[in-house]
Amino acid sequence: MHRDLLDSLRCPAAHEESWLVVMVHDAVDATLLRADLACPVCGAEYEVRDGLAQFVAAAEPASTQASARIMHDLDLSRLAALLGMTESTQSALLIGAHDATGVQQASMQIGERLPLGAGTIAAAALDEAHATPTYLAEAVRVVRQGGRIVAPATAPLPDGVRELARDETEWVAEVTARASGLIELRRRAPEIID
Numbered sequence: 001m002h003r004d005l006l007d008s009l010r011c012p013a014a015h016e017e018s019w020l021v022v023m024v025h026d027a028v029d030a031t032l033l034r035a036d037l038a039c040p041v042c043g044a045e046y047e048v049r050d051g052l053a054q055f056v057a058a059a060e061p062a063s064t065q066a067s068a069r070i071m072h073d074l075d076l077s078r079l080a081a082l083l084g085m086t087e088s089t090q091s092a093l094l095i096g097a098h099d100a101t102g103v104q105q106a107s108m109q110i111g112e113r114l115p116l117g118a119g120t121i122a123a124a125a126l127d128e129a130h131a132t133p134t135y136l137a138e139a140v141r142v143v144r145q146g147g148r149i150v151a152p153a154t155a156p157l158p159d160g161v162r163e164l165a166r167d168e169t170e171w172v173a174e175v176t177a178r179a180s181g182l183i184e185l186r187r188r189a190p191e192i193i194d
């Protein structure tokens with residue numbers, strides 16, 4: 001997991017947004033290989049092992065878990081073009097399987113709620129298996145206003161987006177507003193303990 005992602009991380013538990021306190025045990029350059037993350041609000045603990053962040057609550061059934069990646073500096077693939085990724089400093093969230101490579105990527109195992117703050121990500125793509133109403137609403141929450149979401153054509157268009165394009169395989173939409181009026185609460189700056 002890339003250290004830059006810490007700015008976007010929030011506790012995925014059902015409470016107001018909160019930064020996570022991070023204790024780094026092992027890192028290579030800006031990549032965290034082993035770290036512990038803790039929520040100062042609810043006390044939940046998450047961990048990074050072998051670079052993979054686990055954000056699945058203990059009680060969460062396997063059926064609601066998924067793999068996600070945060071890609072920085074996406075390659076010039078069709079997906080990057082659809083996502084409107086033109087600036088190298090942007091990061092995109094990919095939920096499920098996508099054919100894309102990035103200079104840096106952060107892998108995470110997620111539950112139903114994404115461990116990311118409102119409007120912290122430039123764009124998001126969901127594959128067929130994960131374009132559920134729950135993940136689509138979560139994508140609308142974490143993608144910044146004006147950022148794009150790409151999903152299969154069979155997926156319902158969520159609230160809070162405007163459709164930009166559609167073909168027989170997928171649609172591209174732009175986030176117009178926060179889906180449920182969520183307000184980003186910046187409780188405190190992220191605390192990093194090396």
Ligand SMILES: [Zn+2]
Binds near residue numbers: 011012018040041044
């Ligand atoms: Zn929490």
